[in-house]
Amino acid sequence: MKAAVIVFPGSNCDRDIEVALRQSLGREPQMIWHRETALPALDLIVVPGGFSYGDYLRAGAMAAHSPVMREVVKRAADGVAVLAVCNGFQIATECGLLPGVLLRNASLKFVCRDVHLRVENPYTPFTQQYDDGEVVTIPIAHHDGNYFADAATHQSLLDHDQIAFRYCNRAGALSADANPNGSLDHIAGIFNRDKNVLGLMPHPERAADPALGGNDGRALFDSLVAALS
Amino acid sequence: MKARIHVTLKSGVHDPQGKAIANALKGLGFSGIDAVRQGKYIEIDLAGSDRAAAERTVKDMCAKMLANPVIENYRVDIDAP
Numbered sequence: 001m002k003a004a005v006i007v008f009p010g011s012n013c014d015r016d017i018e019v020a021l022r023q024s025l026g027r028e029p030q031m032i033w034h035r036e037t038a039l040p041a042l043d044l045i046v047v048p049g050g051f052s053y054g055d056y057l058r059a060g061a062m063a064a065h066s067p068v069m070r071e072v073v074k075r076a077a078d079g080v081a082v083l084a085v086c087n088g089f090q091i092a093t094e095c096g097l098l099p100g101v102l103l104r105n106a107s108l109k110f111v112c113r114d115v116h117l118r119v120e121n122p123y124t125p126f127t128q129q130y131d132d133g134e135v136v137t138i139p140i141a142h143h144d145g146n147y148f149a150d151a152a153t154h155q156s157l158l159d160h161d162q163i164a165f166r167y168c169n170r171a172g173a174l175s176a177d178a179n180p181n182g183s184l185d186h187i188a189g190i191f192n193r194d195k196n197v198l199g200l201m202p203h204p205e206r207a208a209d210p211a212l213g214g215n216d217g218r219a220l221f222d223s224l225v226a227a228l229s
Numbered sequence: 230m231k232a233r234i235h236v237t238l239k240s241g242v243h244d245p246q247g248k249a250i251a252n253a254l255k256g257l258g259f260s261g262i263d264a265v266r267q268g269k270y271i272e273i274d275l276a277g278s279d280r281a282a283a284e285r286t287v288k289d290m291c292a293k294m295l296a297n298p299v300i301e302n303y304r305v306d307i308d309a310p
Contacts, residue, residue: 058297065294094297101299108245148242148300182243 001228003029003044006072006088008052008063013085013205017048020205024221037067042080043228045072049086049141049203059102059144060090069095081125081228082197083220086142089189089199098192098199099157100149105142106182112141114214115180117165117188117202118172124195125227127164129219135172136216138202140180140188145201147183147190157190164189164198230275231308232287234295237268242300271295275307283307 003021007014014031021029029046032039039045047069053062063069069091076082076097084092092098105111114137119130130136149157157163166186169178174186181201189200204217238244244266251265273290275283284307291303 057295061294061297093299099299101297103243103300104245106243106245108249146243150299182245 001025001043001225002041003046003224004032004039004042005029005046005048006032006034006068007048008034008050008066010052010054011048011050011087013049013087013203016203016205017046017085020208020217020221021046023208024218024225032068034063034066034068037071039068039071039075042075044081044083044224045075047072047082047084047088047091048205049088052087052091055087055144058090058094060087060092060094063087063091064094073097076192076197079194079196081224083126083224084197084199085203085205086140086145086201089201090144092197092199097197098190099153100147100184100190102142102144102201103146103148103182104144105146105180110141110143111145111180112139113180114139115188115202116168116170116172116178118168118174120163120166121161121191123161124164124191124198126191126195126198126220126223128227129223133172135168135170136219137214138204138207138217139214140202141206142181142201145181145183147187147201149184154184157187160193162191162193163187164191165200165202230278230280230283232273232275232283233306233308234271234273234287234291235268235304236271236291236296236301237303238266239300239302268301280307280309
């Protein structure tokens with residue numbers, strides 16, 4: 001599997017993704033600066049978290065129109081896997097790779113803590129090493145993670161099994177106090193219809209080593225390596 | 230010419246910032262506030278004098294980047310040159 005991580009001015013999780021990919025893949029992913037317009041042959045592109053372009057205008061709005069994202073959108077249309085984490089998820093919705101939008105957290109506060117997630121669709125290259133309904137613990141760190149889509153879009157997500165993860169409590173129930181940001185239907189991550197693009201607010205790369213306090217994110221990277229190698 | 234652009238949240242989209250502003254205003258003793266919705270105001274100085282062309286261009290800017298059509302509406306006003 002050939003993997004690359006896109007680096008924007010203001011990305012701050014690119015190196016964490018690099019470490020997590022190296023661990024699962026056994027070799028280095030390529031780091032690609034946002035001004036690049038020619039990408040090498042790739043199986044996986046990661047759009048990492050951070051504050052690309054300072055989150056000016058709206059989170060992800062500037063990065064969505066950067067030269068490299070035009071290439072990423074083209075590659076995604078060709079079937080290349082795209083993993084978009086946190087700010088990457090915001091960028092993916094802004095550039096149309098994924099439906100909906102990430103609004104300001106309902107609490108108006110930046111939320112940085114571990115959350116429980118329920119795996120809603122383990123039948124994809126991103127999630128095949130999780131079990132259906134498995135509850136995992138992965139940290140979030142964001143100010144704009146409140147997923148919103150209109151009713152028709154939400155129904156379409158349900159109809160096509162596009163919901164990847166939902167915020168839940170330890171037992172896997174969708175209790176109101178387990179929703180950290182006000183997201184519609186507890187949505188923490190979604191796929192595109194073809195299941196080759198995943199956007200999620202939680203940070204699997206921050207839970208990919210027991211030394212970091214958790215290892216539940218590692219299966220996501222292991223799934224990709226197994227599916228795409 | 231100057232383009233004046235108002236970007237506002239569509240009705241039905243939650244606006245927690247607007248709600249916080251409303252609560253803060255009430256805390257300051259202002260009464261009679263039903264609701265507050267927060268938006269953005271953007272000014273763009275434009276070369277040329279073709280007002281209709283400028284309006285088309287700025288609306289294109291709004292559709293492509295300045296507003297997110299999933300959650301936002303926009304209004305464009307062009308000042309006479």
